[in-house]
Amino acid sequence: MSSMPGELPIPEMADVDLGAVLSALADPHRRAVVLELVNGGGTERACSSFPLPIAKSTRTHHWRVLREAGLVRQRDAGNGTFVRLRRDEFDARFPGLLDVVAEISAAGISTAGSAPAR
Amino acid sequence: MSSMPGELPIPEMADVDLGAVLSALADPHRRAVVLELVNGGGTERACSSFPLPIAKSTRTHHWRVLREAGLVRQRDAGNGTFVRLRRDEFDARFPGLLDVVAEISAAGISTAGSAPAR
DNA sequence: CCGGAGGTTCGAAGGTGCTCGTACCTCGTC
DNA sequence: GACGAGGTACGAGCACCTTCGAACCTCCGG
Numbered sequence: 013m014s015s016m017p018g019e020l021p022i023p024e025m026a027d028v029d030l031g032a033v034l035s036a037l038a039d040p041h042r043r044a045v046v047l048e049l050v051n052g053g054g055t056e057r058a059c060s061s062f063p064l065p066i067a068k069s070t071r072t073h074h075w076r077v078l079r080e081a082g083l084v085r086q087r088d089a090g091n092g093t094f095v096r097l098r099r100d101e102f103d104a105r106f107p108g109l110l111d112v113v114a115e116i117s118a119a120g121i122s123t124a125g126s127a128p129a130r
Numbered sequence: 131m132s133s134m135p136g137e138l139p140i141p142e143m144a145d146v147d148l149g150a151v152l153s154a155l156a157d158p159h160r161r162a163v164v165l166e167l168v169n170g171g172g173t174e175r176a177c178s179s180f181p182l183p184i185a186k187s188t189r190t191h192h193w194r195v196l197r198e199a200g201l202v203r204q205r206d207a208g209n210g211t212f213v214r215l216r217r218d219e220f221d222a223r224f225p226g227l228l229d230v231v232a233e234i235s236a237a238g239i240s241t242a243g244s245a246p247a248r
Numbered sequence: 249c250c251g252g253a254g255g256t257t258c259g260a261a262g263g264t265g266c267t268c269g270t271a272c273c274t275c276g277t278c
Numbered sequence: 279g280a281c282g283a284g285g286t287a288c289g290a291g292c293a294c295c296t297t298c299g300a301a302c303c304t305c306c307g308g
Contacts, residue, residue, distance in 0.1 A: 030231075030235065034156035037152050038156060041296095043148075043152075058254095059255085060253085060254060060255090067297070067298055068254075068256085069257080069258090069297085069298070069300095070296070070297055073295090073296075075255095090254095091255090091306055092253085092254055092255080092305090107230070107233070108229075108234075111226075112225075112230045115225070116148060116224050153265095177284080178283085178284060184268090185268055185269075186284075186286085187285085188266070190285065190286060193285095209274070209276055209283070210275090210284055210285080211284080211285065
């Protein structure tokens with residue numbers, strides 16, 4: 013439990029369940045967020061910088077789900093909150109999962125121009 | 131739409147959504163089944179051969195979910211039904227996903243202490 | 249000091265998912 | 279033909295998920 017200043021509580025990676033992870037990634041909004049984080053290369057991002065077409069309170073809900081599924085770490089900094097993928101930890105516990113999901117999503121989201129088999 | 135004798139209707143693989151797949155795999159019972167099928171190497175198996183501790187009607191429900199998520203093909207043969215992974219098709223559309231999930235699950239099922247071969 | 253942007257909490261509504269029991273069907277077997 | 283194993287269809291209960299609005303909080307900037 014990293015009780016660092018502003019750091020929101022997250023589960024021990026060893027306690028994270030694969031079912032919870034898959035459930036978290038099953039939602040389009042959450043998957044889109046994780047996608048951007050993966051493509052962002054481990055950079056920390058402001059929660060407000062994601063163009064999600066949903067209410068504020070719904071966002072808070074989704075951040076909690078992602079946090080409790082062990083996917084992200086969230087930090088409270090003054091007037092805003094920031095998220096960071098738990099890349100290394102997560103990959104150690106679920107090797108290849110993030111990469112595979114990211115690659116598949118990228119292939120499906122592509123501007124239908126370079127999309128292969130269809 | 132394979133309307134073969136006894137073949138239950140399944141979606142075109144191109145129409146299968148990643149979210150539906152992840153949802154399907156998020157359930158422990160369904161994941162266990164898929165696991166066994168993956169480890170079974172493409173072999174067809176009787177639906178009744180899975181030791182699921184749930185009611186008959188609940189099984190039917192899970193088979194439908196797996197079918198509609200594009201994961202399995204189901205065949206009605208006389209007094210029983212049989213399932214088969216849509217291995218090749220699925221891998222073409224979601225490369226690596228089954229392998230990754232299978233490997234992670236296998237690692238988690240092991241006696242949780244010994245470092246499994248990786 | 250005041251306003252607004254960013255977030256959280258709470259409660260509620262609507263939908264979906266997992267579960268079951270019951271009823272019913274279809275084979276294969278005796 | 280009767281019976282049982284295997285399955286499906288249907289309805290119900292229950293829990294959870296997603297969504298929202300309203301109220302409230304905390305900062306930063308002017």
